[in-house]
Amino acid sequence: MAKIKRKLERRQGMIVPSVRWSRGLTLLWKDSLLVEVQTYSLRHIDAIITKDDDNKKWRFTGFYGHPETSKREESWKLLVNLSTRSDLPWVCMGDFNEIIHKGEKVGGGERPKWQIRAFSSTINRSKLRDMGFVGSEFTWSRRLGARGWVRGRLDQALVSTNWASLFRRVTLYNVVTCSSD
Template sequence: MEKEKFKIGLLNGLIVPKVGRSGGLAMLWNGDIKVEVQGYSGNYIDAIVTDPDSGFKWRITGFYGNPVTHCRKDSWNFLRCLNQKYQLPWLCFGDFNEIVSMEEKLGGVQRSQRQMDKFREVIHHCKFKDLGYYGPDFMWSNMQQGENRKYLRLDRALATPDLIDLYKDIKVHHLVESTSDHCVLLISNATVQKYPNSRRFLFEAMWTKREECKDIIQEVWDESQELNSPIGIATRLRCCAENLSRWNKRVFGQIPRQSQKKERSSVLWSVEIRMVAWAARLI
């Protein structure tokens, strides 16, 4: 993460080291804003942000819920404690390791209703509203095949009404990351450029056998296009998809699609996004 700070130009920040082979948190920012970290551990980073133009203060918390089911109540109790600290507009986001209803789960055994209710209760206690999302419905998959595969919406962004009133254009995007079991959570109040009427891009597994595929991806992401903005990321993603599609048509020709009922052998494409403002469970 220390190296990534310099790559993406976010030189200020706090990095909580991982323990063992996984874990670790990071919150990075540029020098244009004032961020004061109020507390942190292996499960959260809490900070107060001051707008440089208006002097307006608001609160941001990156949160990681306990992955052990019977210990998750400790996470909710701690979230209640954080709620009592300050009376500021508040944005709280991350991997909560819990869902609020069975609609946020696909596959696997039935979730305990009491377990989901406890999460809903702490959301209401903190006066949070779910910011919704654009993109895939589920943020996590166990990466198994067939009937053993499970999907859940474990990651989300929550905010208090006063923050939503101030940042009316705030949006949450779920970005597919092909190398992780989680999607990337992108939160922004800037407009992310959309390209309607375009076909959904699929990354073919067979491409990875060709060295040209890696070269195309590397060339796009080494360009000087700005990476610390949603528009910059969207532009890179679109350019990478277009270049790979042209290369595929030239080298492989048109690949026929399988039946919709058959499980996809291709995976939704997502290149490695280097603008990491929040990274949880680093490996």
């Protein structure tokens, strides 16, 4: 991670180390930002951001949904809990390991409707919405041998209405990568 920090010219940052399946979480930022980390765990880093030049305050949460479906409800409880902690404009982004609707996955077995509904309901209860994106429709893929490929949009950027109003010109770009995110 130190090499990546240097390459991106980011001296400031926080790293939550990897444990077992988790690859860990990292939040890096420019010197022109004041970042106050509020809470963190293996599944999130929650911070308040203040920009030097205009004093805008907003909230950023990096999120990693539990990779095991049976434990995903823990992630949804965390997200709802985080939503109650502040009224600041909020963006929550990361690998949620879930889709919002069935069109966000092709190949492999069909995702159960209850599972999709649980995530969508969590987003609504958290008063967030999908920010949208430009670029690749899918953020994750895996080859299933002779059965072909399975692809999904597991990485999302979810925003509060007041965040979207504050940052009207922000665009999320999904870029194609050949390695893990």
